[in-house]
Amino acid sequence: MILLSERHMKNESRDIICPLHDPKTPQQWEQVVGHQGSFQVGEHGTVLKMFCQGEQQCYQKLMEDTLRPFVPAYYGVVQKDDQDYNMLENLLNNFNSPYIMDCKIGSRTYLEKELQLARERPQPRQDMFEKMVAVDPGAPTLEEQTQKAVLKSRYMQWRETLSSTTTLGFRIEGFKKPNEDCQTNFKKTKSREQVIKALSEFVESNTQIVWGYLRHLRKLRQVLETSDFFKRHEVVGSSLLFVHDCSGKTGVWMIDFAKTSALPPHLTVDHRSPWLEGNREDGYLWGLDNLIDVLTNMLQN
Numbered sequence: 322m323i324l325l326s327e328r329h330m331k332n333e334s335r336d337i338i339c340p341l342h343d344p345k346t347p348q349q350w351e352q353v354v355g356h357q358g359s360f361q362v363g364e365h366g367t368v369l370k371m372f373c374q375g376e377q378q379c380y381q382k383l384m385e386d387t388l389r390p391f392v393p394a395y396y397g398v399v400q401k402d403d404q405d406y407n408m409l410e411n412l413l414n415n416f417n418s419p420y421i422m423d424c425k426i427g428s429r430t431y432l433e434k435e436l437q438l439a440r441e442r443p444q445p446r447q448d449m450f451e452k453m454v455a456v457d458p459g460a461p462t463l464e465e466q467t468q469k470a471v472l473k474s475r476y477m478q479w480r481e482t483l484s485s486t487t488t489l490g491f492r493i494e495g496f497k498k499p500n501e502d503c504q505t506n507f508k509k510t511k512s513r514e515q516v517i518k519a520l521s522e523f524v525e526s527n528t529q530i531v532w533g534y535l536r537h538l539r540k541l542r543q544v545l546e547t548s549d550f551f552k553r554h555e556v557v558g559s560s561l562l563f564v565h566d567c568s569g570k571t572g573v574w575m576i577d578f579a580k581t582s583a584l585p586p587h588l589t590v591d592h593r594s595p596w597l598e599g600n601r602e603d604g605y606l607w608g609l610d611n612l613i614d615v616l617t618n619m620l621q622n
């Protein structure tokens with residue numbers, strides 16, 4: 322471990338500990354999915370994600386929670402070219418030519434406040450209409466066809482029902498294998514069979530890798546069920562990042578807390594109950610149960 326000096330940091334009054342990583346050694350990093358232009362490779366084995374205060378607050382709390390081993394280490398805020406970034410551990414450190422997969426977990430990918438906002442101040446989106454038509458020209462309603470735009474909440478709900486989010490509580494966003502392009506063509510991967518086919522392709526039918534992932538996921542579920550952070554937060558739009566390499570090493574981490582928010586003190590969620598507007602349920606554990614079940618089935622067949 323090394324100490325990163327304060328002069329690298331913005332608005333941070335304390336030094337931070339970074340993993341030992343020679344700054345001159347080129348870092349391997351690949352972005353599988355997510356917003357383009359939001360990330361930079363940092364020094365000392367870190368990645369920089371465009372600053373989001375809500376996400377910073379989550380990482381700060383997670384560093385003190387039992388979930389800490391299941392999230393990238395958080396090193397504070399840095400500024401680069403006038404832009405603030407949250408500095409995170411690069412989860413690809415310690416893998417050789419990694420295989421990487423991003424699965425979005427939960428039965429809902431938009432916030433209740435996004436729904437509310439859409440009702441109060443509807444802002445139809447042309448880009449989302451175009452993304453929708455590219456997948457299914459028949460999907461927009463007549464009104465949407467006329468406007469050539471859709472509301473974000475409507476687009477997100479459509480994406481959920483088209484994929485396995487609604488039926489299984491998780492969906493494959495994309496994966497990247499060494500020396501291959503990212504595969505992100507999973508918007509219509511919905512049935513259990515389709516999901517198993519995609520997962521088998523990712524692990525190249527290697528049962529040792531599936532066993533490795535299952536071990537991590539079962540442990541993660543156990544920790545989630547007792548975590549204070551998880552008890553008190555609605556976790557929406559978050560992903561599990563799966564990483565393995567040909568040595569058989571595997572890792573799974575929770576990433577992307579930009580839409581994770583603290584629940585009001587009077588409200589509790591069990592992360593398994595169906596969502597009804599107002600109950601803030603996210604279906605995270607329901608999705609994790611199903612993902613574990615699907616991977617277990619893959620070993621049995």
Ligand SMILES: Nc1ncnc2c1ncn2[C@@H]1O[C@H](COP(=O)(O)OP(=O)(O)OP(=O)(O)O)[C@@H](O)[C@H]1O
Binds near residue numbers: 354357
């Ligand atoms: N700590 C990390 N270490 C290694 N890779 C990471 C890390 N965080 C993110 N990534 C890579 O970046 C991708 C996008 O991450 P993330 O989901 O945080 O971005 P986003 O723009 O918020 O996504 P979304 O479109 O779901 O809002 C992941 O799929 C993964 O490939």
Ligand SMILES: O=P(O)(O)O[C@@H]1[C@H](O)[C@H](O)[C@@H](OP(=O)(O)O)[C@H](OP(=O)(O)O)[C@H]1O
Binds near residue numbers: 430452480
């Ligand atoms: O995967 P797709 O089909 O490209 O759709 C995007 C995806 O759902 C992202 O999660 C979402 O960002 P958030 O999770 O941050 O809402 C983004 O909204 P955006 O375009 O408003 O950023 C969508 O466009």
